[in-house]
Amino acid sequence: MRGYDILDPGTCRYLGTRTVWLRDPFPFGRGGEPIARKGAAWSTALMSSVIVDRPGQRG
Template sequence: MLCLSRYGSMPPRLEATLFQALALIPGVRIEQGVVDAAGRAGLGVWKEGLGDRSTRRYFILDPGTYRYLGEQTIWVRDEFLGESEPVFHKGAVWRTALLSSVIVDRPGQRG
């Protein structure tokens, strides 16, 4: 699942096939209408039982092209880190968005 956020370059049809194959993995779920930090709604891909059980982490894909848009994490219960008060409350949301990416010829070069 982490490969979704490691954006690379591959032919669009191959990339779409890779993302469609994710739905065949046991425990992987797809939800429509999951929103990234830029306000774009997409397909939220998440896996049951992956990582911290106090959160649900979505990798958001464009519903037409399957391009990676960003991530959304939702706290499904209060999270305590040794404190008497929760650090994150149930329903808290954290989002990211990938707005652009380019391929460059050398490290440090900007597109």
């Protein structure tokens, strides 16, 4: 599989990730269906973020 970080081209702000399977991966063990098919994509998106003054602080 191949993973990508998605950045805003204007600000370079992190927006999320995208993973693309390059071949059919199989689960551990014998037989069974692949967990994803070649060409399948998985994406995530950052919904919000804040800047804080110290570790553990919530915005």
